[in-house]
Amino acid sequence: MLHNKTIAELSADLHAGEYSSEHLTRAFLARIEQFNPQLNALVTVTAEQALADARVADARLKTGTAGPLTGIPLVQKDIFCTKGVKTSCGSRMLDNFIAPYDATTVAKLKDAGMVMVGKANMDEFAMGSSNETSFYGPVKNPWDTAAVPGGSSGGSAAAVAARLAPVATGTDTGGSIRQPAALCGITGIKPTYGRVSRYGMIAFASSLDQGGPMARTAEDCALVLGAMAGFDERDSTSVDMPVPDYRATLNDSIQGLKIGLPKEYFGEGLDAQVAQVIDDAIKQYRALGAEVVEISLPNTQLAVPTYYVVAPAECSSNLSRFDGVRFGYRCENPHDLLDLYKRSRGEGFGSEVKRRIMIGTYALSAGYYDAYYIKAQQLRRLISDDFIQAFKQVDVIMGPTSPTVAFNIGEKVADPVTMYLSDIYTIAVNLAGLPGMSIPAGFVGKRPVGLQLIGNYFAEARLLNVAHKYQQATDWHQRIPEGFK
Amino acid sequence: MALNKSDVEKIAHLARLEINEADIPLYANNLTNILSFVEQMSAVDTTGVEPMAHPLAASQRLRPDTITETNQRELFQSIAPQVEAGLYLVPKVIE
Numbered sequence: 255m256l257h258n259k260t261i262a263e264l265s266a267d268l269h270a271g272e273y274s275s276e277h278l279t280r281a282f283l284a285r286i287e288q289f290n291p292q293l294n295a296l297v298t299v300t301a302e303q304a305l306a307d308a309r310v311a312d313a314r315l316k317t318g319t320a321g322p323l324t325g326i327p328l329v330q331k332d333i334f335c336t337k338g339v340k341t342s343c344g345s346r347m348l349d350n351f352i353a354p355y356d357a358t359t360v361a362k363l364k365d366a367g368m369v370m371v372g373k374a375n376m377d378e379f380a381m382g383s384s385n386e387t388s389f390y391g392p393v394k395n396p397w398d399t400a401a402v403p404g405g406s407s408g409g410s411a412a413a414v415a416a417r418l419a420p421v422a423t424g425t426d427t428g429g430s431i432r433q434p435a436a437l438c439g440i441t442g443i444k445p446t447y448g449r450v451s452r453y454g455m456i457a458f459a460s461s462l463d464q465g466g467p468m469a470r471t472a473e474d475c476a477l478v479l480g481a482m483a484g485f486d487e488r489d490s491t492s493v494d495m496p497v498p499d500y501r502a503t504l505n506d507s508i509q510g511l512k513i514g515l516p517k518e519y520f521g522e523g524l525d526a527q528v529a530q531v532i533d534d535a536i537k538q539y540r541a542l543g544a545e546v547v548e549i550s551l552p553n554t555q556l557a558v559p560t561y562y563v564v565a566p567a568e569c570s571s572n573l574s575r576f577d578g579v580r581f582g583y584r585c586e587n588p589h590d591l592l593d594l595y596k597r598s599r600g601e602g603f604g605s606e607v608k609r610r611i612m613i614g615t616y617a618l619s620a621g622y623y624d625a626y627y628i629k630a631q632q633l634r635r636l637i638s639d640d641f642i643q644a645f646k647q648v649d650v651i652m653g654p655t656s657p658t659v660a661f662n663i664g665e666k667v668a669d670p671v672t673m674y675l676s677d678i679y680t681i682a683v684n685l686a687g688l689p690g691m692s693i694p695a696g697f698v699g700k701r702p703v704g705l706q707l708i709g710n711y712f713a714e715a716r717l718l719n720v721a722h723k724y725q726q727a728t729d730w731h732q733r734i735p736e737g738f739k
Numbered sequence: 740m741a742l743n744k745s746d747v748e749k750i751a752h753l754a755r756l757e758i759n760e761a762d763i764p765l766y767a768n769n770l771t772n773i774l775s776f777v778e779q780m781s782a783v784d785t786t787g788v789e790p791m792a793h794p795l796a797a798s799q800r801l802r803p804d805t806i807t808e809t810n811q812r813e814l815f816q817s818i819a820p821q822v823e824a825g826l827y828l829v830p831k832v833i834e
Contacts (some may be wrong), residue, residue: 354814447794461793490799559777570754577755579827584820590830592755600757608756609766612747613773615754629780631790636783638791670769671776687794 256281257417258734261326261474262624264420268315268325275315276323279308279369282327286372286418289738292399295412296372297332297390298340307369314367323481324367329413332373333380334360334465335454343456344376344388344406347576347583347602357454358486359423359465366481370566374422375409378604380430380458380575382406383664387606394662395438396735400701404434405558410468416738418612420648421469421478423457427462428561429655429680432692435468436655436704439694441721441731442468443475446712447687448493449488450479460491460569460682462561471731472693472721476500479714492561495712503715504722509543511720514648518554519679525658531703532654537722539652542723549648551640557682558674563617564685569607570614576602609670638686638716646712650720654679655692655704677708689714693721694730702730740778741771 256264256278268275276734283301290296304327311325335353337360343347354365364370377387385393385408393408395401396416403412407424411434416420424431426444435442450465457463467478480501485494515536520529536546544689551610578584578598585601588594603611617626644651656676666673683690688711692704705724725731742750747767751758758766812825821828 312775349816352818354811354818448797487802491793491795491797493795493797501799553783556780556783559779560778562773562777563780574755578820579829580815581818582818588830593834594830595755596752596757599755600759603756605762608758609769609773611754611756612750612770616750616770616774619750619753625781626777627784628790631787631792632788633780633783634786635788635791638794669772671772674773674776 257285257720259420260471261323261420261469261477264326265322269320274444275308275311275369276305276364278325279304279371280579281329282371282419284600285383285720289368289418293394293396293412293416294391295375295393295409295416295418296329297342297375297409299372300370304369304371305652311367311369321366323363325372326368326421328363328368329372329374329410330360330370331410331420331423332376333425333456335456336360336370336373338447338588339373341373341456342389343380344378344390345603345607346389349389349498349583351582355454358451358488359491360483361484361611362481371419371591374407374413377406377408378423378578379456379569380427381435381569381606381610383429383433383673385409386602386663389604394663395645395660396642396738397439397702398604398660400662401692401701402437402663404437404656404660406430407468410432411435411440411442414438414440414468414470417734417737420468422473423465423467423482425463427458427565428684429677431466431468432655432680432690432704432706433677435692436528437660437702439702439730439733440468440693441472441475441693442466443691443714443717444683445483445714446689448491449505449689449712449714450482451489453486453488457572459565459573461568466680472718472725473501473504476504476718496713500715500718503719506719507543508720508723511544511650512648513539513544513546514549514642514644514651515546516549516551516651516653518551518553519653523657523675523678524654525698527698528654528658528703531698532705535695535705536652538727540548540725548652549647551645551682553637553640554682555631557637558678560612560630560633560675561681561685563626564634566610566614567617567627568614570611570618573607573611578602606670634685637682641682641686641688649716651708653706655706659698659701659703683708686691689717691717691721693724694733696730740774761772796832
C-alpha cells in the first residue's frame with residue numbers, strides 16, 4: 255500500500271518510474287477525503303493545486319532534475335504562511351486570512367518539489383497541548399478517537415499517524431512537535447533554535463518557537479529537515495551555519511554512546527506504565543551498545559512556571575499586531591478606534607489565547623516586570639546551565655516525552671494549569687534552545703508512548719542517528735492505528 | 740496573588756481585549772491560578788544571575804542599508820478589512 259511507505263521508499267519508486275507523483279498525490283487525497291471527516295486533522299485541502307504541483311514534479315522526475323523529496327505529498331501546519339492559501343493559525347482572527355507570501359520553509363519545500371495536499375489543524379496560535387483550543391474544533395487521535403492527539407501540532411501528528419500524508423510540518427514552542435508526535439505514535443524533531451527559519455511562521459513566543467518535520471521515521475525526518483534547515487537573511491535569529499547531510503550519518507555506530515537519564519524526569523507525576531515503556535527502550539539502547547548514566551537537571555521543576563511567564567510575555571507582544579486594521583478579523587460597526595481594537599481582538603481570539611495575552615500583559619506591566627519577567631529570565635539561565643553541565647558528561651539525554659499517554663478529549667480543558675503540566679519534560683528544551691526529538695517506543699493499552707531524545711546545540715544529526723538505530727532494531731514506528739490500515 | 744474583577748478589567752484594557760462581563764469571574768479565577776503557579780519562581784534566590792532573553796548569545800546581525808523589498812501595497816491591502824485610495828480606514832480619531 256502506497257500510504258504505508260516511507261518517504262525514502264516513495265522517492266525510490268518515483269525515481270524508478272513505478273508510478274507518478276500525480277498517482278501518489280491522488281492516493282493521499284483519496285485517503286484525506288475518506289478519513290479527515292472523522293479526524294478533523296486538516297482544516298484546508300488544496301487538491302487542485304496539489305495535482306498541478308504533482309504534474310510539475312513528474313516533469314522534473316522525467317528530466318532528471320528531481321531531488322529526493324520531489325513529488326512527495328506534504329501537509330503544512332496552518333501556522334506557516336502559504337501564498338494564496340488560507341492561513342488561519344487555528345484562529346477566528348485569521349479565518350479570512352489569505353497569506354500574501356510563502357514562509358521560507360514553505361518556499362524551500364516547494365523548491366525541493368514537495369506537493370502540499372493541505373493545511374493541518376492546530377491549537378489556536380499554537381497555544382495548547384491537546385488541539386482543543388482550535389477555532390475549527392478538536393482533532394481526534396487516530397489510535398483512539400476518544401483521545402486528544404496532543405498539541406499544538408495535533409493535526410499534523412494525526413495526519414501522519416493516519417497516513418493522510420507521509421510527512422507534515424510542525425512548530426514547537428514548549429513541546430508542540432514532540433508531545434503530539436509521542437501521543438500519536440510518530441517521529442518528530444524540534445531543531446536547535448535558529449536552525450530553521452521562522453520567517454512566515456506566525457510568531458507565538460519568538461525566543462522559543464522553532465519549526466521541524468513530523469514523519470514516521472527518523473530517516474524521513476532527516477530528509478525533510480535537510481530541506482527545511484538553513485540560513486535565512488529574513489529571520490534575524492537564523493543561524494548562518496552549513497546544513498549537514500542528516501541522512502549520511504544515520505547508520506553511524508552508537509557503540510559507547512553515553513545516554514543521560516535525568517532523575518527528575520522519572521519521579522512523581524510520571525505514569526508507571528509509561529515509565530515501564532521508557533525503561534524498556536533504554537534497555538534496547540543498552541543492547542545496542544550505549545552506556546547509561548543517571549544525571550540531574552536540578553531546576554526541572556521550575557521550567558513550566560518559567561515558561562508560563564516568558565511565553566505569555568512574548569505572545570502578548572507578538573499578538574498585538576492583530577488589531578483589526580490591516581488584515582484578519584474586524585468586528586462589526588466599531589464606534590471608535592478603541593472599540594475597534596478591543597472588540598476585534600475580544601471576538602477574534604479564543605479564551606486560551608486571551609488568558610495568555612493577559613498573563614503576559616500583567617507580567618510586563620509597570621511594577622511587576624522585575625518580579626515576573628526578569629525573574630523568569632534568570633531562571634531560564636539556570637535551567638539552561640543545567641543542560642550545559644549535563645552535556646559535559648553525556649552525548650544524549652533521554653526520558654519520556656510526556657508524563658502520560660494521550661488523555662481524553664475534554665479531560666483537561668477546565669484547568670489550564672493541569673494542561674500546562676503535560677509539557678513538563680519538553681518545555682525546558684525550548685527555554686535552553688536545544689534540539690529534541692520524540693520517537694515511538696511502545697503503548698499503554700491502545701495509546702502510544704514517546705521516548706524523548708535531547709541533544710546538544712546543533713546535534714540534530716546525532717539525534718537522528720540515535721533515533722534511526724533504535725528504529726532499525728524495533729518496529730514501534732511501523733505500527734498502524736486500527737481503522738487506518 | 741488573587742486577581743479581582745477590576746484587576747481583570749484593567750489588564751484586559753491594557754491588552755486591548757474586550758471581555759464579556761459574564762466571563763470575568765472565570766478569567767479572574769484562571770489568571771489567579773496561573774499566577775500562583777508561577778509564584779514558585781520566587782522561592783529561588785537568583786541574586787547575580789544574568790537574565791537570559793534568548794537561547795543563542797548572538798547580537799543582532801546588521802545588513803547594508805540598501806533597498807531589497809519591492810512595494811506590494813496592492814497585494815497587502817487586498818486582504819485588509821477596509822481600504823480607500825491606498826489607505827487603511829479606521830473609525831474617525833480626530834473630530
